[in-house]
Amino acid sequence: MKKLLSAVSIILALTACEKITNEPVVTLSEVKVMENIPAPKNIIMVIADGMGPAYTTSYRYFNDDPATDIIEETVFDRLLVGSASTYPASISGVVTDSAAGATALATGFKTYNGAIALDVNKKSVETVLEFAKKQGKKTGVVVTSQINHATPAGYLTHNESRNNYNAIADSYIDNGIKADVYFGGGWKYFLREDRNLIEEFKASGFQYIDNYQALNTLKANMPVIGLFDDTGLPSALDDSDPYRLSVMTKVAIKQLENSNGYFMLVEASQIDWAGHSNDIATAMAEMSDLAKTMEYLEEYVKHNPDTLVILTADHSTGGLTVGANGKYEWHPEILRTMKSSPSTIAKQLTDSKITQQGLSELLNFDVTKNEVEQIQAAKVFAIAEIAAYKLLAEQEKLKTKKPTINDIIASAIKNIIDIRTNTGWTSGGHTAIDVPLHTLGKGSEVLKGKVDNTDIAKQIFILLGKN
Incomplete structure (x- = not known):
């Protein structure tokens, strides 16, 4: 099938995109x-x-x-x-x-x-x-x-x-x-x-x-x-x-x-x-x-x-x-073994002690001592963030997303996974590609x-x- 587009069609398409109209773009x-x-x-x-x-x-x-x-x-x-x-x-x-x-x-x-x-x-x-x-x-x-x-x-x-x-x-x-x-x-x-x-x-x-x-x-x-x-x-x-x-x-x-x-x-x-x-x-x-x-x-x-x-x-x-931080690598191996989402894993860690064995079992891959410490630190940080939020005036609370232990721990887990796989993200929203x-x-x-x-x-x- 031919893939030719006339100059007239191009002009019409560009013009239609610029106007607020209910006419379809050509x-x-x-x-x-x-x-x-x-x-x-x-x-x-x-x-x-x-x-x-x-x-x-x-x-x-x-x-x-x-x-x-x-x-x-x-x-x-x-x-x-x-x-x-x-x-x-x-x-x-x-x-x-x-x-x-x-x-x-x-x-x-x-x-x-x-x-x-x-x-x-x-x-x-x-x-x-x-x-x-x-x-x-x-x-x-x-x-x-x-x-x-x-x-x-x-x-x-x-x-x-x-x-x-x-x-x-x-x-x-x-x-x-x-x-x-x-x-x-x-x-x-x-x-x-x-x-x-x-x-x-x-x-x-x-x-x-x-x-x-x-x-x-x-x-x-x-x-x-x-x-x-x-x-x-x-x-x-x-x-x-x-x-x-x-x-x-x-x-x-x-x-x-x-x-x-x-x-x-x-x-x-x-x-x-x-x-x-x-x-x-x-x-x-x-x-x-x-x-x-x-x-x-x-x-x-x-x-x-x-x-x-x-x-x-x-x-x-x-x-x-797919590949980040200047490293020419991407490692999906640990993604293939995971049985629960980071959010669900975080919920299980909210009210329990975070240990190396326990975290490894939940993630279904072996974690390092440093990775365990990152999750432990995230939990401590979350508790402090919640306490600070409670001290805010009501008007300030309306302007701020209420922190939760689950969200902060889940974010730390995703960070570990991103580092392990060398995955990068540029946004928490949509892109125009x-x-x-x-x-x-x-x-x-x-x-x-x-x-x-x-x-x-x-x-x-x-x-x-x-x-």
Whole structure:
């Protein structure tokens, strides 16, 4: 396929990016969509929240078999076809949040950070999931965050702020039920004292489940909402099933399959959370869960070739660096043996004596005396910080994040892991770098090379039959 972009198209694209408008940006793929591409029956959109290129690269090294001389290819390597830019509407600069990112991926419109499927003028814009539903397809969302978090909300509803969690949850009923399958977390928002949304879903004909084991008991051809934790699910390192995204995806597909096809959003939500926390151990566990999911989808497409799968990220998080401090090294060995997240390990150390043997058992690798002393010192520091916080005036407390022993010990543990692996981070937030684009299946040729995040939605709309 030709990769030529006329000077006119470039000028139009740059001009559109500068204006606050609800007109889609003109890009290369608008030339591509003119071609006659057969439409897939099923479309699976996978968003790896926060997954910049350093995450897929570090996963390759993490997943490597040390017994071989080569570094083995991963599913991300096999399916890589290009990259996507992620910047939001110019009113929010060039670094997107997950809400604006989801809106771009779901609607084809750039918007301001925090917006849920609204344009910059706060007008609702149709999402690909909503359009697929109108076309008679079944729809579903599978996420490891709460189901009313920014990314799933960006496909399911419209709101001026991603932080309006209760209102977003309410809209899943009040604005019409738009999905046939909802899997993720969210008891806190759907089982409230002022409103029991689960009962309302059940009254609308939905099955409700609240544990992974019940995934195997679902009735076919009947919609389902499954909430498995209060907010987001436990991290992959801490959950009862480290491959919970893969398991939920398999069950969701089974529930959605029908003669008219389906559109499904899958989000590996907590890669982003690990990036915000600068937690490489948790990040690699989340990437493993995503890799397992994508390997399943590879096989699924082989047997269901009328399916398109797209994987990308809404942005990158944390400024992850594979190799840091001027040392030409990265050592993921200890990451492969860890059984719990630094946060969970820190909780176990909060009220117990910190010893070399105990810490080694919790981390599942041998720690040095110096590393033990670092954790002990962190605990002493945390106690002092808490005491100082308690002495602050109430107005000062409002300006300061309340320190906790768990957070400070967890930070010390992550520092030890970063030093051991030689991992670097530049931020506790998002970065503006381009993110990987991976595709497979029917119609996948429409997305290759460098695209913008809005192009992905535009292509999906075309494949769904929207002019």
